[in-house]
Amino acid sequence: MKQTATWLKTADSVVVLTGAGMSTESNIPDFRSRSGWWQQVDPMTIATPEALEGNPEQFKAFYKARLEALEEAEPNRGHQIIARWEERGLVDRVATQNVDGLHQRAGSRNVDALHGTIHAIRCHRCDRPHELDAFLRDEACVSCGGVLRPGVVLFGEMLPQDAWQRALKAIEKADVVLVIGTSLDVYPVNQLPSVTGGKTVYINRDIDQSIHAFDAVHQGSAGEILEELDRLMEA
Numbered sequence: 001m002k003q004t005a006t007w008l009k010t011a012d013s014v015v016v017l018t019g020a021g022m023s024t025e026s027n028i029p030d031f032r033s034r035s036g037w038w039q040q041v042d043p044m045t046i047a048t049p050e051a052l053e054g055n056p057e058q059f060k061a062f063y064k065a066r067l068e069a070l071e072e073a074e075p076n077r078g079h080q081i082i083a084r085w086e087e088r089g090l091v092d093r094v095a096t097q098n099v100d101g102l103h104q105r106a107g108s109r110n111v112d113a114l115h116g117t118i119h120a121i122r123c124h125r126c127d128r129p130h131e132l133d134a135f136l137r138d139e140a141c142v143s144c145g146g147v148l149r150p151g152v153v154l155f156g157e158m159l160p161q162d163a164w165q166r167a168l169k170a171i172e173k174a175d176v177v178l179v180i181g182t183s184l185d186v187y188p189v190n191q192l193p194s195v196t197g198g199k200t201v202y203i204n205r206d207i208d209q210s211i212h213a214f215d216a217v218h219q220g221s222a223g224e225i226l227e228e229l230d231r232l233m234e235a
């Protein structure tokens with residue numbers, strides 16, 4: 001841990017890459033842990049364009065449940081530490097697979113939302129933006145009558161290319177990449193840690209045996225480990 005704190009302190013450029021484990025301390029379930037969303041439902045039946053087109057009612061019910069889970073959620077200590085590190089000039093960017101907006105609400109400014117944003121509602125057919133309430137009330141698109149959907153990336157869809165390019169470039173040239181709270185199961189984001197020439201650090205509650213390509217691995221909760229690193233950097 002001391003070594004990681006030293007890398008962070010002496011780095012010119014640090015990029016943080018996060019996944020759903022970053023938000024579980026805000027009481028939002030992740031996907032693949034025992035209490036994760038994908039333990040209850042097969043993502044291929046719900047988080048694909050085919051699912052949205054073939055069974056829009058089931059699709060909308062799932063994303064409404066996700067939005068409901070977010071209603072009371074607040075950024076946690078981990079989000080806040082990362083935002084503070086950015087304010088102090090320590091962190092350059094946050095690239096996240098999370099669609100919950102909690103990094104931004106904690107105060108992080110340079111956030112690349114690689115899997116989109118759940119609150120940005122648009123028409124699946126013509127892309128016209130709509131209010132969140134229109135989605136919650138099951139309304140159709142006012143322009144073309146299409147189904148409304150959250151602006152998240154579904155399996156089989158392209159990632160937002162501007163966010164992807166920004167994250168890719170920043171990670172390539174970073175001195176340290178902190179990868180936090182992700183199973184690294186999902187392509188193409190799971191390729192990002194390997195594109196950097198800098199040090200790679202993995203912080204996660206569960207450590208899979210296949211995780212061996214990191215310079216440092218810290219097992220535990222994101223909030224706890226970020227607090228410890230913050231303390232070590234102050235020391």
Ligand code: OAD
Pocket residue numbers: 018019020021022024025030031032033036043047097098115153154155180181182183184185186203204205206220221222223
């Ligand atoms: P996963 O659910 O696959 O992985 C979350 C990881 O975070 C797990 O390995 C947990 O052990 C770990 N974790 C949970 N709580 C933690 C905590 N408090 N501190 C540290 N680690 C913790 O979620 P992602 O890797 O983000 O995409 O999943 C990637 C993508 O798969 C998601 O963006 C979503 C999903 O399908 C789409 O829907 C397209």
